[in-house]
Amino acid sequence: MAPRVAAIVLAAGRGVRSGGRIPKQYRLLDGEPMVRRSLRLFLGHGGISVVQPVIAAGDEALFETAAADLAVAAPVMGGATRQASVFAGLQALVPLAPDLVLVHDSARPFATTELVDRAIAAGSAHAAAIPAVAVTDTIKSVDAGGRVVTTPDRATLRAVQTPQAFRYSMLIEAHRRAAAAGRDDFTDDAALVEWAGKSVMTFPGDPQNVKLTTAEDFARAQAAQGDMRTGMGFDVHAFGDGDHVMLGGIAIAHSRGLTGHSDADVVLHALVDAILGVLADGDIGSHFPPSDPQWRGASSDRFLAFAVQRVAARGGRITHLDVTIVCEAPKIGPHRDAIRRRIAAIADLAPDRVAVKATTSEGLGFTGRGEGIAAFAQATIRLP
């Protein structure tokens, strides 16, 4: 049976060394609060049962904004030290009694699903397992005056990261013992477990999984995000005979259909042009000419899949898709979530990266007269 795994996301630090006025875990990185990236990582991992955030008292509103519409556990308040904050997270998990717990610093926003996979595997095989990478700099041990005392053999040194994986019952017991012994100075959970006399195993970390601490770290991370671009698309199809319209890959029953060479899905067509716009790669008509009989009646999801594939071929990543549908009828509201999920599925995106909005044109113009449906789309894409 798969182990029950909980993830504690630490966001209780007060550090403002990153330069902003708000704690660094709430600073925007690539347009989203840094802590949200870690929350999304664990929520999106099928092996994790619960994500337990630990925040600083007073940051409730910041956290609520950062975690909006994410299915995380209610945050618990951290303590004065990192160790106390982890302990608070562990105590909040007592009712769940997970087999494994992963402890992750929200200051490491670049952890990947693969790293979480390795953490769960290593944590299942060993009571304590931590991600580690070889050090490339020579490390010196110095005295208080800065004089070199020794030069440890670099081959035996590792820089350790998070998420660190532990058998839950072992870690909470080690924390209880440390608290009882008056120790509150452990800077990571592995050090506390070592103090408790348990062995700690390493597994391969990820050199990209860096910790962002200073303003320079943030500037470097932002620069590494690549070339953010937006593209726009627009499409119109006229009403004709029929009993349904295709919008965003969903068939919606209606007294009329939309006419066009393919299935006349204005939403998907506008999205395709928005994506091609980012790539400066022509438009939907240049890739799928209406004069070509093979596209007659074609399902438009293949056009969107094609555009998404063009992004992948360029090494890009779609960050966000946004559509506005303009029509008097049919009503879009009841179908909005189905359309979002369908677009997200075709484009291989999380649904929270797809927005679908609808408006009438107040009876004005061709949409107002009920002659057709229009759609506007915007794509935000990161290219290398």
Ligand code: MG
């Ligand atoms: Mg069209």
